[in-house]
Amino acid sequence: MERNNNIPIRNLYYMLSYAYKTLSLNEYKQVGTEEFENVKELYSEILSIGIPVLIRGGLSKDYISVEETSNVIKGKIDINSTIKKNALVNKKVAVVYDEFSENILLNQIIKATLVYLSRSNKISQKMRRVFYGLLPYFTDVSDVELDLKLWKNVRYNRQNIRYQFIVDVCRYLYEQLLFDESSTSQIMKNAQDEQRLSSLYEKFIYAFFKRETKYNVSHPQIQWSVDDDFVDALPIMQTDLVLQKDKKTLIVDAKFYSENMVARFEGGTAKQKSGNLYQIFTYINNWKKEPDETVAGMLLYAKTTALNQPNHIYHIKGNQIFVVSLDLQQDFSSIKENLLTYANQFFA
Structure with missing residues (x-):
């Protein structure tokens, strides 16, 4: 069976660092020099460093809606709630007002993760103590039940974007521990790993070329070249990466699968995945x-x-299409060299 998720922990760290732009942050530099036995140790170390960094910078706040019964009128009076609660008997009314508070979803996720990790026997006792020691900083944040659905409601903006790396790593570690503790089949675990690593792979490739090259780097949507302006129900063409230089444009689609080529029968000739070729074409x-x-x-x-493995160059109807494979298990310096070489095949 083919696999591609045996990526060295050190390389996973570098991929995360590029994807989340943390290479230049002094706090994380020591992580790159340490040895980890598994990815859980890597994620735990990142959180043990990153959460205190967030705390030192001040936990993010936002306006949240607060409902309470009070003898002081503030905000809006909720007449219906006042009547239902029979609050007037105690000379109070139900009021609704906005409060600038730390009790927001991002902080709730981090607190819930800290509670979960401080009780988990899947990580070291030393790390459990570290995470438990961070909980007092989240006293004003409500307790929520840790669930993967929480992350679906996360929204980032310029004020809270510094949270993204830590909140995403919270999810990576929680998922990893969740699968360890469940009876989920190995097939399901592998599928989850592939999905997570696929997303990281795309982010890493984009961030690498953005940081390490002088190409014009973007990932725009491509509009359909229709003849009558009718585009209803056509799928969105969202690129992973577009490199441009000197009137040359290379559209790159990053693919992370457990199987890169297909054969119609065991022992048959391996062929390109037709859907991927159709897509890039x-x-x-x-x-x-x-x-x-x-x-x-x-x-x-x-x-x-x-x-x-895919390693081909095609010329189809005047178009050049490169199909290459990147070995993520090699030394990271070689990964960097390979990526630059792949681009230079076209731009050189």
């Missing part, structure tokens, strides 16, 4: 080219353990 042909602009596509797979 469609991107190229709908890209609105400037005069004298050259456009090419690249499928950038994460290498699996299979013998046959």
